[in-house]
Amino acid sequence: MAPLDFAIVVKNIPYLWEGLQLSFGLAALAIVGGILFGAMLSVLRLSRFKPVALAALGYVNFFRSVPLILVIFWIYFLVPLVLGKATGPFLSAWIAFTLFETAYYCEIIRAGVQSIPKGQINAGLASGMTRLQAMRHIVMPQAFRNMTPILLTQSIILFQDTSLVYVVTLRDFMTSAATVANQELKLVEFYVFAAAVYFAICFTASRLVGRLSPAWIGSVRR
Amino acid sequence: MIEVRGVSKSYGPVQVLKSCSVAVARGEVIVVCGPSGSGKSTLIKCVNGLEPFDAGEIVVDGLSVADRKQVQTLRTRIGMVFQNFELYPHLSALDNICLAPMVVLKKKRAEAEERARALLARVDLAEHAGKYPLQLSGGQQQRVAIARALAMDPVVMLFDEPTSALDPEMIKEVLDVMTDLAAEGMTMIVVTHEMGFARRVADRIVFMDAGEIVEDRDPETFFTTPASDRAKLFLSKILGH
Numbered sequence: 262m263a264p265l266d267f268a269i270v271v272k273n274i275p276y277l278w279e280g281l282q283l284s285f286g287l288a289a290l291a292i293v294g295g296i297l298f299g300a301m302l303s304v305l306r307l308s309r310f311k312p313v314a315l316a317a318l319g320y321v322n323f324f325r326s327v328p329l330i331l332v333i334f335w336i337y338f339l340v341p342l343v344l345g346k347a348t349g350p351f352l353s354a355w356i357a358f359t360l361f362e363t364a365y366y367c368e369i370i371r372a373g374v375q376s377i378p379k380g381q382i383n384a385g386l387a388s389g390m391t392r393l394q395a396m397r398h399i400v401m402p403q404a405f406r407n408m409t410p411i412l413l414t415q416s417i418i419l420f421q422d423t424s425l426v427y428v429v430t431l432r433d434f435m436t437s438a439a440t441v442a443n444q445e446l447k448l449v450e451f452y453v454f455a456a457a458v459y460f461a462i463c464f465t466a467s468r469l470v471g472r473l474s475p476a477w478i479g480s481v482r483r
Numbered sequence: 484m485i486e487v488r489g490v491s492k493s494y495g496p497v498q499v500l501k502s503c504s505v506a507v508a509r510g511e512v513i514v515v516c517g518p519s520g521s522g523k524s525t526l527i528k529c530v531n532g533l534e535p536f537d538a539g540e541i542v543v544d545g546l547s548v549a550d551r552k553q554v555q556t557l558r559t560r561i562g563m564v565f566q567n568f569e570l571y572p573h574l575s576a577l578d579n580i581c582l583a584p585m586v587v588l589k590k591k592r593a594e595a596e597e598r599a600r601a602l603l604a605r606v607d608l609a610e611h612a613g614k615y616p617l618q619l620s621g622g623q624q625q626r627v628a629i630a631r632a633l634a635m636d637p638v639v640m641l642f643d644e645p646t647s648a649l650d651p652e653m654i655k656e657v658l659d660v661m662t663d664l665a666a667e668g669m670t671m672i673v674v675t676h677e678m679g680f681a682r683r684v685a686d687r688i689v690f691m692d693a694g695e696i697v698e699d700r701d702p703e704t705f706f707t708t709p710a711s712d713r714a715k716l717f718l719s720k721i722l723g724h
Binding site: 378380381383384385386387388389390391394398399402403406 | 561569586631632
């Protein structure tokens with residue numbers, strides 16, 4: 262086996278950086294969309310009106326039961342049909358990730374809200390607050406603290422999953438690495454480098470989650 | 484001040500309150516006691532509408548609890564203290580007290596804080612204003628909870644087993660605060676097993692069993708010559724140890 266040549270990787274860093282920026286960008290947009298719609302869906306999921314709660318549950322179960330890569334494909338071919346024009350792979354990937362991740366974020370947020378004891382709402386109601394005021398000032402701040410570590414963990418998984426967008430010809434970090442690896446015929450070097458980069462990013466992020474938990478969340482937990 | 488007339492409530496087939504009636508005059512202290520599962524806590528939660536009831540009527544300070552609009556106003560005038568304190572763990576002791584006055588009464592922060600500090604001093608916790616509930620002992624937490632209820636300037640205070648979750652050495656500090664409140668003329672309904680407190684402070688004892696109000700009389704008579712066998716049995720169990 263020939264000695265490993267990482268100089269060739271260094272030479273290609275600007276190209277790989279472009280791919281990484283796409284990965285970050287897509288992940289960030291999908292996190293924002295997923296948490297936003299996930300929060301809304303969790304409200305429906307907790308609705309006292311049964312059909313609404315069931316519809317929301319149906320959405321969650323559906324997207325948790327299909328592979329992400331299928332959703333990416335599907336939206337890629339479906340969106341132009343619905344909108345009547347080509348939208349490009351980035352927008353369709355963003356839509357696919359948002360739809361998919363909404364289901365997961367919804368469940369995290371729902372569990373966070375339900376983790377707050379009913380007595381806390383009662384304490385708010387007893388002091389004359391409306392249900393909405395009690396949710397906003399008492400339940401939500403606590404629920405958000407409780408769910409932050411899981412939201413961040415889910416976001417790390419989402420970032421890793423952005424590597425699936427190669428199926429719709431998007432050039433994310435993983436795709437960039439695979440492309441140059443084939444061009445330069447240095448598969449081992451580039452795939453080792455790609456693994457190292459993913460590991461560094463995700464490990465650092467998960468360490469941050471670990472640090473956040475006791476300092477910020479533990480101090481207010483009962 | 485408080486009129487409870489013929490209140491009944493069922494959970495499915497189980498009737499937890501059977502046509503309960505009690506009247507509480509301004510400044511009176513009523514202790515509600517009875518075996519567990521007798522409906523004491525349910526009854527006290529009906530008084531501020533936290534528990535809906537199926538039949539009967541409750542009027543507090545001229546407002547009907549069953550009326551959804553009136554109960555909102557009513558709750559700002561009824562302070563409630565819970566068995567498990569129910570302090571907000573994400574807020575300091577001071578902010579726990581300030582929250583409802585700011586959110587419900589739209590008080591300015593400075594005004595709410597000034598009052599909160601005065602109330603903390605009153606329950607002997609002035610130096611703990613910045614602490615979070617988890618940094619306080621159970622007795623301290625319950626005293627903060629009492630201060631929180633008082634911040635709304637209530638005309639009635641409800642206590643739902645305020646000392647049941649406390650270690651024995653902390654019970655007195657909470658009962659002392661309640662005794663002071665009673666001495667100042669606060670109208671109070673207290674669900675408790677603290678019979679010493681009941682005897683010293685209560686104007687009347689309401690004894691409940693199986694969802695019924697069995698006795699409603701002055702403490703002296705209740706403790707020395709209870710009329711019902713059920714009350715005799717209860718007292719022999721609770722005072723016999």
